[in-house]
Amino acid sequence: MAIIWMIAGGAVVYIIFALKKYQDANEVGLRSMSEWLGVLEHSNSKQREKMSHSLILFAGKNLERQGILPKNGLRNGIILNREVCKENFIxxxxxxxxxxxxxxxxxxxxxxxxxAARDYFSYCLTLVLAKRGADGIAMLAFKSRYPL
Structure with a gap:
């Protein structure tokens, strides 16, 4: 019984630390896009990845609520694709x-x-989707795999 409590306690601690890791990245998304880019430029690679992940995830959820993207569209196509460089994609x-x-x-x-960076990126995604469609987003995701 004690082992079960230790495992459950460990899982709770892990979840708390995992949520804390992304809290800063989420808060940065509330800044203006120019500030977000400034923070991105002066961050290490791990922080850039978190910030980019958070921004893409928020934009995807925002566009899903508006009916512009299918449920988990950006999550499945961009975030879960390890070949896509999220920073380059943005x-x-x-x-x-x-x-x-x-x-x-x-x-x-x-x-x-x-x-706000979140709103600005959502607008950019909407514009690209409207003019280029899903193929345009897919092409940008493909291009993001290579250095800019």
């Missing part, structure tokens, strides 16, 4: 959205400074 989606966006550079820069 950058490529942002660049593609900038190419597709009809707004001028000044407007885009204001949006980077004023919009």
């Amino acid at each position: 950058i490529l989606v942002g660049e593609e959205a900038a190419n597709l966006d009809s707004f001028d550079i000044a407007h885009r820069e204001r949006a980077l400074d004023a919009t």
Whole structure:
């Protein structure tokens, strides 16, 4: 019986530490996209991976709620795919959205400074999906496997 309690206690401690690891990454997603990119630039590879994972996951859930993506669409296609570099994927989606966006550079820069990273990335994904479809997202995921 004591072994069961030790295993259960260990599982609870593991879950608490796992949730704590992603708490900082989630909080960074509430900052503006320009701040998020600044934090990303000065982070180590493990922190960048967590931040990118969190941003993609949030955007996917947001677009699922809006009916734009199927349930677990980004999770299954991007997050669970170990070959996809999540950081590169975010950058490529942002660049593609900038190419597709009809707004001028000044407007885009204001949006980077004023919009939460989560919302900005959701907008970029929506724009790429609307103009390029799922194949466009798949191509960006493929390109993300290679250094930028």
